[in-house]
Amino acid sequence: MSASGMDYGREGGGAGTILTPARFVWPYGGRSVYLSGSFTGWSEHWPMTPVEGCPTVFQTICSLPPGYHQYKFIVDGEWRHDEHQPFVTGNYGVVNTILLAREPDFTPSALTPHTTSGSSMDVDNEVFQRVVRVSDCTSHDLLTRISDADLAVSRQRISVFLSTHMAYELLPESGKVIALDVELPVKQAFHILFEQGISTAPLWDFSKGQFVGVLSALDFILIMRELGNHGSNLTEEELETHTISAWKEAKLYLSKQTIDQGKIFSKRLVRVGPDENLKDVTLKILQNRVATVPVTHSFSDDGSYPQLLYLASLSEILKLVCRYFRHSTSSLPILQLPICTLPLGTWVPKIGETNRQPLAILKPNSSLSSALNLFVQAEVSSIPIVDDNDSLLDVYSRSDITALAKDKIYTHINLEEMTIHQALQLGQEPYASHGGTPQRCHMCLRSDSLHKVMERLAKPGVRRVVIVEAGSKRVEGIISLGDIFKFLLS
Secondary structure, three states, X not given: OOOOOOHHHHHHOOOOOOEEEEEEEEOOOOOOEXXXXXXXXXXXXXXXXXXXXXXXXXXXXXXXXOEEEEEEEEEOOEEEOOOOOOEEEEOOEEEEEEEEOXXXXXXXXXXXXXXXOOXXXXXXXXXXXXXXXXXXXXXXXXXXXXXXXHHHHHHXXXXXXXXXXXXXXXXXXXXXXXXXXXXXXXXHHHHHHHHHOOOEXXXXXXXXXXXXXXXXXXXXXXXXXXXXXXXXXXXXXXXXXXXXXXXXHHHHXXXXXXXXXXXXXXXXXXXXXXXXXXXXXXXXXXXXXXXXXXXXXXXXXXXXXXXXXXEEEHHHHHHHXXXXXXXXXXHOHHHHOEHHHOOOOEEOOEOOXXXXXXXXXXXXXXXXXXXXXXXXXXXXXEEEEEOOOOEEEEEEEHHXXXXXXXXXHHHHXXXXXXXXXXXXXXXXXXXXXXXXXXXXXXXXXXXXXXXXXXXXXXXXXXXXXXXXXXXXXXXXXXXXXXXXXXXXXX
16 A cells, blocks of 8 residues: 555646645544555555544545545445545545645735735735634544633733833844845845845935935845746846845835836835834834845934944844743633644645635655745745655755855756755755755644744744654644734734
8 A cells, every 4th residue: 555645646737736735534433444445446444643632533644636626435445435524426436535625825915015014024924914723623633622711811911021121122132133225236245145044135325314214035036037048138147236225125116116207106115113112123023024124223213324233123023922921821811731632723624625825745856946936926935845745854945946056056957857855955954964954944733832833933943844644754734923913913
């Protein structure tokens, strides 16, 4: 019996095929349960495993191409179908059915006014941009449910803490903050981002005496796609002299963000002062859908020539929250609850659930072009990379794209020919050299507590955790920093 959930995807599509993960559940018990269907040719039987803490509930996660599929369960050697899910009578008797949308509801908005709304900073597209799904803790689960009173108390105490602590508390005792001149060539700017190990830098305009925006990994992605577009006016040679300012204007033009007389409309940069409270800082990050906000201070009345103190992020704010409540977790009743009982994160939908925005995953042999398209069109900032058993191998993030600046790699690659596997090898800790999941790929289980997930997300450089099935490491969902704060401050 084959445990592979990806044979169909390997035969039915090329490297760029985008597969949709779906959770199949048999909640009626049994000693051994298998799944078979049209996606296995009805010849292979994929084993299902009991849900942790629920021995009568079996599940498996399969990544399938879009289209119409039929399936049945084999329970203790007998073919069975789930009467509570859609079913039809066919060549294999009574079978369950599932229709995965051929065109996922991805809204191409990275080049529309909606994407840069409120700011030209690096967008955290996982915030406010998807339908929150709750994992399928079925009626068989004995997990504790949160009460309205506990939720209200926890949120009120966190709100009070954030309201009484200021942005200057985020500032380290020492360190450096890198800003880029808007007249710097784009090519040189991305080399600086790579050499400094950062994915975002504020932009300084000397003529205005102000910070006017941010250059981010998303800009590099858009430029890479433009270079790969045969009809584009942007060429590799132009990158030598093409300034950041010129790119930003071109980006706004592509976004059709113009005003009367063809003038470019410049979005105001979102920033905070050192005396603003952390709740306001958090809400600015969430509401403007940005990853960071500069903390600036100016000695002049008109705010000109401000001093850049720090780049505030949700990670730093969460670190303060965790540190403050670490020895008094009982004051926040929600911290000990399993994450699968809470309405936060994006989860692989259970069969039968509405799937408006699928959790996108890719294989190592998928093209780099397919990943960049997802970053832009699906508005995701990271993509789980899985093997033929749907087990997590790695995560490819927007910030990983800056590795292409090394030795001018981006000037001599074909986005359709380079694979995710090859792109990951350009960065640190590729999974192939470690024989397992790299350390930068942060995982949790659905049964883990909210407190454990928050502590994990508070670590430097961690912006999301991937929820995996115990043992198999099959991807079940993703929880980001934005998800945590959106839940806590709702």
